[in-house]
Amino acid sequence: MDHLSSYLVLSAILFSLGLYTVVTRRNAVAILMGVELILNAANINFVAFSKFVTHNLDGHLISVFIIMLAAAEAAVALAIVLNLYNDRGHINVDEANSLKQ
Amino acid sequence: MNLNQIVADLSYFIPEILLTGVLLMVIVYDLLQKAETSIRAGYLALGGLALTTLAVIGQDVSSPLGIFSNMLAVDAFGRYLKIVVSVGAMLVMWISFNSNELKNRRVGEYYILILTLVLGMYFLVSATHLLSIYISLEMVSIMSYLLSGYLKEQMRSNEASVKYVVFGAFSSGILLYGFSLLYGLTGSADIFEIQAALAAGTAPPALLLLILIMVLVGFGYKIAAVPFHFWTPDVYEGAPAPITAFLSVAPKAAGFAIIIRFFNVVFSGDGNPNLESWSVLENMNWQAVIGVLSVLTMTVGNVIALQQSNIKRMLAYSSIAHAGYMLLGVVVADQTGISAILYYAAIYMLMNLGAFFVVIHIKNAFDTEEIEDYKALGYRAPLLGVFMAIFMFSLTGLPPTGGFVAKFYLFRALIEYGDMYFYLALIGLINGVISLYYYMRVVKAMYFGKMEFPKKTHQAPLNVTILLALLAIPLLFAWMLGDPLSAYAQHAVQFFIK
Numbered sequence: 375m376d377h378l379s380s381y382l383v384l385s386a387i388l389f390s391l392g393l394y395t396v397v398t399r400r401n402a403v404a405i406l407m408g409v410e411l412i413l414n415a416a417n418i419n420f421v422a423f424s425k426f427v428t429h430n431l432d433g434h435l436i437s438v439f440i441i442m443l444a445a446a447e448a449a450v451a452l453a454i455v456l457n458l459y460n461d462r463g464h465i466n467v468d469e470a471n472s473l474k475q
Numbered sequence: 476m477n478l479n480q481i482v483a484d485l486s487y488f489i490p491e492i493l494l495t496g497v498l499l500m501v502i503v504y505d506l507l508q509k510a511e512t513s514i515r516a517g518y519l520a521l522g523g524l525a526l527t528t529l530a531v532i533g534q535d536v537s538s539p540l541g542i543f544s545n546m547l548a549v550d551a552f553g554r555y556l557k558i559v560v561s562v563g564a565m566l567v568m569w570i571s572f573n574s575n576e577l578k579n580r581r582v583g584e585y586y587i588l589i590l591t592l593v594l595g596m597y598f599l600v601s602a603t604h605l606l607s608i609y610i611s612l613e614m615v616s617i618m619s620y621l622l623s624g625y626l627k628e629q630m631r632s633n634e635a636s637v638k639y640v641v642f643g644a645f646s647s648g649i650l651l652y653g654f655s656l657l658y659g660l661t662g663s664a665d666i667f668e669i670q671a672a673l674a675a676g677t678a679p680p681a682l683l684l685l686i687l688i689m690v691l692v693g694f695g696y697k698i699a700a701v702p703f704h705f706w707t708p709d710v711y712e713g714a715p716a717p718i719t720a721f722l723s724v725a726p727k728a729a730g731f732a733i734i735i736r737f738f739n740v741v742f743s744g745d746g747n748p749n750l751e752s753w754s755v756l757e758n759m760n761w762q763a764v765i766g767v768l769s770v771l772t773m774t775v776g777n778v779i780a781l782q783q784s785n786i787k788r789m790l791a792y793s794s795i796a797h798a799g800y801m802l803l804g805v806v807v808a809d810q811t812g813i814s815a816i817l818y819y820a821a822i823y824m825l826m827n828l829g830a831f832f833v834v835i836h837i838k839n840a841f842d843t844e845e846i847e848d849y850k851a852l853g854y855r856a857p858l859l860g861v862f863m864a865i866f867m868f869s870l871t872g873l874p875p876t877g878g879f880v881a882k883f884y885l886f887r888a889l890i891e892y893g894d895m896y897f898y899l900a901l902i903g904l905i906n907g908v909i910s911l912y913y914y915m916r917v918v919k920a921m922y923f924g925k926m927e928f929p930k931k932t933h934q935a936p937l938n939v940t941i942l943l944a945l946l947a948i949p950l951l952f953a954w955m956l957g958d959p960l961s962a963y964a965q966h967a968v969q970f971f972i973k
Contacts, residue, residue: 382659389652396645405641412648419655428662436606436664440651443613447647450617451640454624457633467641470634 381422389415402455402465406448413444484542487549490530490557491597497523498590505583514572516583520590521568528561539971545665546607548736548971553601555817555967556732560596560725563824564589567721569942570832575839576626576715585625589721592618596725600732603740603971605654605664608733612650612697615726616643623714623722635713642696642706650693653686657741660686666737667973670746673756680758687761690737691768697730698798701772708779711791716838719787720831723794728820731801735813736970738765738805748970753808766806770902773799777909786834786846789913790827793870796910797823803903804885807896810968811888815881817964822869822881822953829946830866833859836939846920853921856933860921862943867914869950872907877953882907884961 388411395408417437424433459465485492501523505516531554539550568586571577577585595614602608620643624636658664660682661672673683695703711719740746742761744754755762776796783789801823804816836859837852838844853860869878882903889900935943953960 385655392648402637402641406644409644409648412645412652416648416651416655419652419659423655423659423662427659432664433658436609436658439606439610443610447613447617447644450620451644454620454633454636454640457624457627458637461628461630461633467637470637472630472634 378422378426381418381426385415385418385422388412388418400466400468402458402467403452405467406451406455410444410448413440416440481543487534487540487542488547490527490534491594493530494523494527494590494594494597497527498587498594501583501587501590505587508583510581513581513583517568517572517586520586521565524561524565524568524590524593528558528565531557531561536969539969541603541971541973544604545667545973546604547598547601548603549601550971551967551969552732552736552813552817553971555964556600556728556820557597559728559821559824560593560600563721563725563728563828564593566828566832566942566946567717567725570720570828570835570939571717573839573936573939574715574717574835577717585622588618588622588625592622592721592726596729599729600736602733603666603736605658605666605669608737609647609651609654612693612733613647615697615729616647619643619722619726622718623710625715625718629713631713632715633713635710638706639710642703646692646696646703649689653689653693656682656689657686665973666740667746670741670743673741674744674746676758678758683756683759687742687759687764691764694730694734694737695768698727698734698801699795700768700798700802701775701795704772704775704795707795708788708791711794712785712788716787716831716835719791720828720835723790723831724824724827727794727798728824731805731816731820734805735816739808739813740970740972743808747972748810748813748968749972751810753810755808762806762808765802766899769799769802769806770899771799772796772802773903773906777906777913780910780913783913784846785844786849786917787831787844789846789917790830790834793910793913794827796906797827797870799906800882800885800903803889803899806899807888807892809888809892810965811884811891813968814961814965815884815888817967818884818961819881821960821964822877822950825946825950826866826869826876826878829862829943829950830870832939832943832946833863833866836935840933840935846917849917849920850924851921851929854932855929856935858940859933859935859943862947863921864918865947865950867918871911871914873911875951875954877950880953880961 392408392411396405399405417440420433420437455465501516501520536551536554541548595611598611602611620640623639624633626632661669699707739748742756773796776792780789780792801816801819804812869876872878872882886900889896
């Protein structure tokens, strides 16, 4: 059980770092990196629970799918950010405010 | 679970297989077309989707069942929403053929993305496993990011897309973390087994509340509920108008489907939403949380909509408000509440798509999205003016339009459910009055005030007129149609349970 809690602490730390990154950074790529941290925190949770709590492969399976989906999402997100860069010459989310508030 | 079982399950999976086949066919067909003729891929996509819709309608759901080890459910609830999103997608494709924003560019992949989005929504409305919920949610989200940024040389469009992707990725990350905690807490990823574990009552309430909030971030973002709505106005304004219309209707309906299924199974006392009376998990009052969310959503949506001058933005806030009304039905955890939401979703699709289609046509013809420029529209383009007025009356919820009937069912469900819920219905009613102001501002601009009368009137092309009539006429006669449609919605409240 002690092992499980150390994994959970690690994932909670990763989650918090990801949350902090998303909230404080203004660079679109940095925000996406923060999101990536959150996803991997969830991954660690799934694998740890799978190993120590449920003793089956469900959690491992889910985390493999998450890795794949994270890659797909990152590919699309980076393409969109690249498009913003081509348009404006920067990828600062703060300055993308041509739409009325 | 063996191979034979998987093969046997495939026969309940025919609409999805058909849609995937159509999707692949459209991709290949699009490759053979030049940019100028790529619209043909759109026609093929529309035909294929019509065929798929027929397959969905023909599906036998008399005995609900779970397929692929209970990853997906085949039930009347899922079928109803599949029909709603398919019809919405077909209407949007139809108006896209007429949209000027999409002229002079290669549009094959536009229709391919819409089809993929529809496929994602088919999965989302029938998902019964944390993994299938997450995958289908991502499928819907990623396609929505791409579609909202489709006009990639336009600054507005790609800004909308960036905002959407940043918010979306963030909220689905939070959702996933909530799911991982739920998995650890209950030891299963199947929503029925999760319910059974939670019903034992050993889970700490604080942790459950945390999970509830994390799950609500993910789902609330999909239906644009306050406070997860920040992306909505910007994305709706910047995205191509047909996509705005689509996003405001179909993914929202699918988002409600997963909220209803998830909450009424996972957080219910007996995990059986097919019973006459439903129970709620004892150590967590999620109805109160959703009630607060719903009041916030409709009030914020309506109040901010009052100040908008751009009609797309106004409709964006109005769609937030309508999500708030529909959330009222989720609070009523019984059959009448859910059937009221299902009815509302169908009517809302007709009226909101109608309003957006008029906006799209006005943009094509007069190149404007400002409410001020709708001045004297009732005289410049009489037919369009009449249609717009019908949609605005219906969105407000004035009798005898469909919007009124839909709101009536929703409020009736609340009042019947219990005394405390009467106040929620009252708040909903007050919000309806607030919304009267901004919807009627459009009607006022079209018909009243100082204006000069044009010599020549503008006539919309025949196919746009037919499309608008198809949307407007059912709304006018909904009080008569009310019963068959609501009876159908009531039959649709039949869930697969393990």
